[in-house]
Amino acid sequence: MIQLFNYIDRPSIVHRLTGAAKLACMLCWTLAAMITFDTRYLAFLTAAAFVMFRVSKIRLRDVKVLLIFTFVFLVLNNLLIYLFSPEHGVTIYGSKTVLFSFTQRYTVTWQQILYHLNVILKYTATIPVIILFVSTTQPSEFAASLNKIGVNYRISYSVSLALRYIPDVLKEFHDISLAQQARGVELSGKENLVKRLKGTTAILMPLILSSMDRIETVSNAMELRCFGKKRKRTWYRERKFSKGDFTALLLGFLLVAGSLGLSALNGGRYWNPFTGG
Numbered sequence: 053m054i055q056l057f058n059y060i061d062r063p064s065i066v067h068r069l070t071g072a073a074k075l076a077c078m079l080c081w082t083l084a085a086m087i088t089f090d091t092r093y094l095a096f097l098t099a100a101a102f103v104m105f106r107v108s109k110i111r112l113r114d115v116k117v118l119l120i121f122t123f124v125f126l127v128l129n130n131l132l133i134y135l136f137s138p139e140h141g142v143t144i145y146g147s148k149t150v151l152f153s154f155t156q157r158y159t160v161t162w163q164q165i166l167y168h169l170n171v172i173l174k175y176t177a178t179i180p181v182i183i184l185f186v187s188t189t190q191p192s193e194f195a196a197s198l199n200k201i202g203v204n205y206r207i208s209y210s211v212s213l214a215l216r217y218i219p220d221v222l223k224e225f226h227d228i229s230l231a232q233q234a235r236g237v238e239l240s241g242k243e244n245l246v247k248r249l250k251g252t253t254a255i256l257m258p259l260i261l262s263s264m265d266r267i268e269t270v271s272n273a274m275e276l277r278c279f280g281k282k283r284k285r286t287w288y289r290e291r292k293f294s295k296g297d298f299t300a301l302l303l304g305f306l307l308v309a310g311s312l313g314l315s316a317l318n319g320g321r322y323w324n325p326f327t328g329g
Contacts, residue, residue, distance in 0.1 A: 060187045065296065066108035071189045071197035073297035078185045080304025084311040085177040090323040091166065093314055094173035097307070101180040108188055115183050122179045130168050134158075141167035147326045163326065191216045193291075205285050213270065224262060228255045 061067070066074070085097050105112070112119065133140065141163035142148045149162040189197070195212035199205045232254055315321050 059190050060110055060114055062109040062188070064107060064109045064188070066104065066184065066188050068294075068296060069188075069300055070291045070293060070297050071193035072200040073293060073300045074185050074189055075194070075197045075201065077300045077304040078181050080301075080308050081181045082178045084304075084307040085174050087308070087311040087321065088314055088323075089167075089170045089321045090311075090314045090318060091170055091173065091325075092323065093311065094170060094177050097177035098173055098180075101177055101184075104184055105180055108184055110184060110187050115187060118179075118183050122175065126172060126175050130171060133168065133171065134164070139164060141165070144322055145324050145326050149326070166325070199285075209279075217266075220266070221259070221263060225255060225259055228258055 069077075081097070081101075085094060088094065138158050139148070139161065142161055144167060145163040147163060151160045151162065151165075153159040186194075191212040195205075195208040198208035198211060314323070318324070
């Protein structure tokens with residue numbers, strides 16, 4: 053069964069950090085990667101992200117589905133960028149070094165290749181950190197983290213419920229799929245795509261109905277407990293900051309400062325090796 057947005061328990065330094073510290077560090081890491089187009093700094097962030105994976109003891113096969121989705125989106129994004137703006141890199145870097153041409157409009161230049169490389173590095177620098185945050189933070193602690201940085205606790209709790217509910221929906225989808233196949237509906241790779249899609253639509257209605265029933269049950273339980281009546285609430289998973297948390301926060305701020313410093317040094321967001329800049 054597909055595992056998506058699941059908390060993966062491991063005895064690691066990353067898991068011992070509080071959710072609020074991990075959330076703040078993730079936001080700073082993402083901001084640092086988004087600010088700059090300096091290839092060297094993005095490559096450093098990418099390498100550091102995979103080192104964090106190693107430290108957290110999260111294996112790539114544990115998050116294989118998310119990585120596949122990211123790879124497909126990355127390929128499509130770069131393809132569309134090239135189709136609609138094949139010389140965007142030339143415009144950015146102010147020079148043109150042609151390697152070869154497909155047509156008069158579609159040429160392959162070093163400048164465009166560097167721009168696409170930067171786009172790829174932005175994804176590889178941020179997506180692993182986001183996946184790592186979701187995989188090492190329990191939903192209840194995630195909600196407490198959002199509330200700690202100022203998000204209303206009703207919204208925070210909704211996010212927590214959604215993260216808890218995704219694995220249940222996937223499990224129920226899997227169970228309904230097996231039940232349909234037992235009734236003779238072929239959903240495996242042996243059948244052609246059109247028939248598989250038709251068979252999958254037969255799963256959606258019972259899945260929607262069971263989901264609505266589950267939502268009603270949860271909302272009634274929360275209403276009976278007077279959820280949302282108070283302006284504030286306490287959190288069972290909330291923890292105080294430790295030295296490791298302050299170190300993570302300092303790391304996040306240093307990454308943002310480094311990104312801003314490189315932008316000032318390069319005279320802009322882009323590092324331009326074609327002019328020696």
